[in-house]
Amino acid sequence: MKRQSVTTIIAGGLLLGCLAASIGVSQKVDAARGDVMLQDVLYIPSPNTIKRLSLGYNGLLADVYWTRAVQYFGTKHHEHSLNYKLLSPLLDITTTLDPHLIVAYEFGSIFLSQRPPEGAGDPQAAVRLVQRGIRENPKAWRLWYHLGFIYWQELHDSKTASECFQRGSEVPGALPWMKVMAAALAQNAGEAETAQYLWTNILNSTTDPDIRANAERRLIALRADQEVTILQEYVNRFEQTKGHAPENWFEMIQAGMLRSIPVDPVGYPYQLVNGRVQVAKPDLLPFITKGLPPGNESNVLPKMP
Amino acid sequence: MIGRLWAIAYSTFREAVRDRVLYNLIVFALLIVGAALLVGQISIGIERLVLVNLGLTSISLFGIVIAIFIGIGLVSKEIEKRTLYTVLAARPVRRWEFIIGKFLGLVGTLTVNAFFMSAGFFAALLYLTHRFQRADADLLVAIYFILLQFVLITSLALFFSTFSSPLLSAVFAFSLFVIGTFADDMRGFAKLTEGGTKWVMTGMSYLVPNFSSLNVISQVAHSVPVPGHLVLLNTLYVLAYAVAVNCAAVLVFEKRNLK
Amino acid sequence: MTALVQTRKFHAQVISRAGQKAHLAGMKVGTIAYNHDELTMPAIETFALAKHYNIGFWRKRRKDALKSLTLTVEEGEVFGYLGPNGAGKTTTLRLLMGLVYPSAGSARILGKALDDPAMKAQIGFLPEQPYFYDHLTPKELLTYYAQLSGVPGKDRARKVDASLARVGMSESAGIQMRKFSKGMLQRVGIAQAIVHDPKLIFLDEPMSGLDPVGRREVRDLIQSLHEEGKTIFFSTHILSDAETVCDRVAVLNKGELRGVGVVADLVSEVSGQVEFVWTGAAATAEIAALGGKTHEASETFRTILTQEATDRAIDAIRGAGGKLISVTPVRATLEDYFLSKLGAGDRDSQNMQEVTR
Numbered sequence: 001m002k003r004q005s006v007t008t009i010i011a012g013g014l015l016l017g018c019l020a021a022s023i024g025v026s027q028k029v030d031a032a033r034g035d036v037m038l039q040d041v042l043y044i045p046s047p048n049t050i051k052r053l054s055l056g057y058n059g060l061l062a063d064v065y066w067t068r069a070v071q072y073f074g075t076k077h078h079e080h081s082l083n084y085k086l087l088s089p090l091l092d093i094t095t096t097l098d099p100h101l102i103v104a105y106e107f108g109s110i111f112l113s114q115r116p117p118e119g120a121g122d123p124q125a126a127v128r129l130v131q132r133g134i135r136e137n138p139k140a141w142r143l144w145y146h147l148g149f150i151y152w153q154e155l156h157d158s159k160t161a162s163e164c165f166q167r168g169s170e171v172p173g174a175l176p177w178m179k180v181m182a183a184a185l186a187q188n189a190g191e192a193e194t195a196q197y198l199w200t201n202i203l204n205s206t207t208d209p210d211i212r213a214n215a216e217r218r219l220i221a222l223r224a225d226q227e228v229t230i231l232q233e234y235v236n237r238f239e240q241t242k243g244h245a246p247e248n249w250f251e252m253i254q255a256g257m258l259r260s261i262p263v264d265p266v267g268y269p270y271q272l273v274n275g276r277v278q279v280a281k282p283d284l285l286p287f288i289t290k291g292l293p294p295g296n297e298s299n300v301l302p303k304m305p
Numbered sequence: 306m307i308g309r310l311w312a313i314a315y316s317t318f319r320e321a322v323r324d325r326v327l328y329n330l331i332v333f334a335l336l337i338v339g340a341a342l343l344v345g346q347i348s349i350g351i352e353r354l355v356l357v358n359l360g361l362t363s364i365s366l367f368g369i370v371i372a373i374f375i376g377i378g379l380v381s382k383e384i385e386k387r388t389l390y391t392v393l394a395a396r397p398v399r400r401w402e403f404i405i406g407k408f409l410g411l412v413g414t415l416t417v418n419a420f421f422m423s424a425g426f427f428a429a430l431l432y433l434t435h436r437f438q439r440a441d442a443d444l445l446v447a448i449y450f451i452l453l454q455f456v457l458i459t460s461l462a463l464f465f466s467t468f469s470s471p472l473l474s475a476v477f478a479f480s481l482f483v484i485g486t487f488a489d490d491m492r493g494f495a496k497l498t499e500g501g502t503k504w505v506m507t508g509m510s511y512l513v514p515n516f517s518s519l520n521v522i523s524q525v526a527h528s529v530p531v532p533g534h535l536v537l538l539n540t541l542y543v544l545a546y547a548v549a550v551n552c553a554a555v556l557v558f559e560k561r562n563l564k
Numbered sequence: 565m566t567a568l569v570q571t572r573k574f575h576a577q578v579i580s581r582a583g584q585k586a587h588l589a590g591m592k593v594g595t596i597a598y599n600h601d602e603l604t605m606p607a608i609e610t611f612a613l614a615k616h617y618n619i620g621f622w623r624k625r626r627k628d629a630l631k632s633l634t635l636t637v638e639e640g641e642v643f644g645y646l647g648p649n650g651a652g653k654t655t656t657l658r659l660l661m662g663l664v665y666p667s668a669g670s671a672r673i674l675g676k677a678l679d680d681p682a683m684k685a686q687i688g689f690l691p692e693q694p695y696f697y698d699h700l701t702p703k704e705l706l707t708y709y710a711q712l713s714g715v716p717g718k719d720r721a722r723k724v725d726a727s728l729a730r731v732g733m734s735e736s737a738g739i740q741m742r743k744f745s746k747g748m749l750q751r752v753g754i755a756q757a758i759v760h761d762p763k764l765i766f767l768d769e770p771m772s773g774l775d776p777v778g779r780r781e782v783r784d785l786i787q788s789l790h791e792e793g794k795t796i797f798f799s800t801h802i803l804s805d806a807e808t809v810c811d812r813v814a815v816l817n818k819g820e821l822r823g824v825g826v827v828a829d830l831v832s833e834v835s836g837q838v839e840f841v842w843t844g845a846a847a848t849a850e851i852a853a854l855g856g857k858t859h860e861a862s863e864t865f866r867t868i869l870t871q872e873a874t875d876r877a878i879d880a881i882r883g884a885g886g887k888l889i890s891v892t893p894v895r896a897t898l899e900d901y902f903l904s905k906l907g908a909g910d911r912d913s914q915n916m917q918e919v920t921r
Contacts, residue, residue: 003399007400011559015553015556018545018548018549019545019549021541022545022549023511025538025545026515026518027511029515029538029539030489032538033518033535067490067493067494067497071494071496071497074496309712312708312712316697319699320697320699324699386695387691387694388696390689391694394663394689395689395713395766396684396685396709397681397685397712397713399681562663563658563663563664564663
């Protein structure tokens with residue numbers, strides 16, 4: 001009996017020790033390998049080959065690649081990387097393995113098209129992906145919406161965008177606001193309102209956490225843009241009446257033009273530099289187009305002539 | 306102790322050889338020769354790639370299948386056939402020695418098997434490319450990682466064999482192999498979850514054997530070298546994991562009534 | 565009686581609950597002469613050794629495979645462990661061999677704990693219906709076992725050959741065992757139990773699966789091992805085997821020890837009956853008048869009568885014209901002892917009678 005319990009104690013101790021060690025080393029291995037996990041994307045770039053290699057378990061494998069795509073984007077985004085070159089192949093493989101995984105097309109439409117570090121900055125790849133999604137899922141009217149969105153927001157092609165919304169609104173089951181969007185874009189309605197409307201719809205129509213977070217930041221940026229526009233108008237009016245630009249917000253409060261110091265949506269007071277309204281932390285508002293300090297570039301592509 | 310471990314290990318090896326387990330080498334030889342002849346004729350520029358992928362994948366898969374099919378019976382078959390009685394009952398053999406001896410014996414068998422396969426593979430590679438290149442040294446690393454895979458899967462099959470029927474053990478061991486192949490993705494998935502699920506998933510993803518980091522076949526097929534510290538870390542990982550699983554097997558077996 | 569016991573170099577000491585109840589034939593527990601000069605370490609000691617299993621999947625019921633066994637086997641004796649199938653013989657052996665763990669109680673072999681490797685090197689074990697790696701030849705198997713038992717390399721081949729010769733397997737030593745019959749496996753099993761020259765040998769049903777010649781050979785082998793001074797503990801349900809080779813026997817039924825006795829004492833008992841054998845005339849009527857029954861086999865007649873009827877029976881046979889061949893007092897057999905210990909009327913013991921006859 002005694003001998004047996006000695007064995008039990010030694011084996012039990014070794015078991016716990018080695019298990020802990022294996023977990024520790026495993027984490028080191030993961031760190032040492034980095035992107036190696038995505039090696040088959042690099043070595044078997046053909047989605048169809050992977051589909052054949054999946055031996056019929058493509059649904060499961062699609063989920064695996066979907067996880068990898070999200071993981072890849074999440075990690076890169078966290079690092080503020082400017083390079084997302086594997087995102088497109090990963091989403092291609094995912095949607096080839098499971099052509100009906102709508103969320104993958106939606107994810108791709110946003111994060112392939114947005115400019116780095118908020119996406120891969122490849123709107124053409126996004127357009128190809130979503131077009132394929134529409135071919136595979138003719139009933140998914142929302143994909144038309146995403147396609148229109150890319151054309152309007154990233155490619156600044158309101159005409160094509162309007163057509164996309166129109167086509168989508170003709171799909172049975174499409175919500176009526178698709179028609180509203182088509183009309184609004186056709187008439188070149190106020191850009192900010194349209195954008196707000198679009199992003200609110202995206203926010204309310206998806207559960208994907210990455211897409212939601214992105215939409216929220218977009219909406220915040222739109223609010224900041226609106227606020228900057230209004231504040232700048234006030235500043236300009238102050239300058240017109242007083243003959244000089246306000247040094248700070250207190251001057252404007254004294255003049256009765258503001259009630260308090262204006263604060264941006266991420267919680268920092270707006271800055272007033274030489275009569276120009278700026279945001280304090282442009283990094284926290286990656287999608288704003290207005291109020292950027294000099295040297296900072298807008299993330300949204302400049303409007304095409 | 307060393308003598309007894311050696312005796313049990315050698316007897317395990319001899320049983321595998323007598324059961325004609327190494328016949329798979331013939332199938333492998335035919336496969337690799339056929340592949341070498343075929344790809345030499347039809348593929349331009351990617352002969353080496355195809356041959357390396359096919360050869361190393363076969364070495365790995367043949368070994369995994371053998372490891373599972375022998376491993377699952379190592380203990381349960383001996384209990385069922387009562388061959389264990391004459392080994393453990395009236396001999397100065399401790400139960401843990403029996404487990405470890407069996408483990409070493411099967412790993413040895415798989416190593417010999419892999420050695421012959423690798424020899425055939427390199428011969429085919431030489432036939433195809435006419436001379437070895439610098440990058441071929443990385444193929445040895447890939448084969449070494451395949452051996453590490455064998456160590457993992459053998460320890461798992463043996464562990465299940467100590468308390469479960471061969472069929473169930475095979476199912477368990479094979480499932481863990483498949484899950485372990487996607488250990489990376491499990492970790493990725495765990496990161497996407499929240500709260501309790503995240504905790505459970507992360508724990509599980511580190512408990513399953515990490516086969517994914519041991520698969521560098523496509524990497525070396527593209528002549529991308531494997532960093533030296535990864536070789537070291539993987540070795541340490543497999544050692545720790547295999548020792549842990551063997552300890553679990555010993556703990557279970559030590560407590561068992563061998564009816 | 566006492567003298568008889570003293571002449572043997574062992575003594576019996578039974579303190580089990582069952583043993584205390586058991587009234588051993590003419591021999592009272594604890595009264596055996598104790599000779600200190602001859603005191604040797606007991607080969608096997610068990611104290612209240614018990615094993616129960618929980619059977620059934622849903623409602624676990626407790627099944628007692630062995631109930632509180634207290635038994636001592638001295639060094640140098642051949643000890644028979646008797647009982648019907650399912651009595652707990654194999655359970656006892658598996659407990660002693662450390663294959664299963666006791667639910668209660670303890671045991672020592674050669675004065676050592678059951679998992680002591682030093683002790684294990686000095687014992688041999690033949691399991692019931694042994695089975696071996698059938699891809700091996702007997703020679704390879706025994707070499708492997710000798711290695712495990714720590715037989716030095718230089719002695720190994722010699723000891724393997726010797727033990728194979730001893731069980732008459734020299735000619736088949738190089739054939740893979742997958743082709744072997746049950747009897748041949750039994751022989752290999754005995755060879756592996758003695759290959760490392762153990763001091764104490766456990767044999768579980770060593771004669772099963774053997775033909776009469778084989779049984780005889782195994783009996784002779786046990787005798788010769790005994791003469792070499794080895795202790796042998798063997799279980800059997802074949803009483804004639806036990807009667808010929810055992811010094812002492814224990815009777816076990818339903819997991820309980822029913823009695824322990826010295827074989828020589830048990831069988832020297834005169835039963836008070838006499839057997840008559842004669843030829844010529846059947847004398848059926850005369851014998852029947854004395855309360856006996858005549859059996860005929862190839863013109864030879866046979867009957868058993870009480871001792872008191874001896875004279876009248878002889879007269880009756882002669883009177884009928886029969887020619888008397890023998891008049892022999894009937895001795896008690898181990899079987900009688902065995903059956904009395906199992907308990908008359910017990911259904912199991914009736915099954916047992918069928919087995920023994």
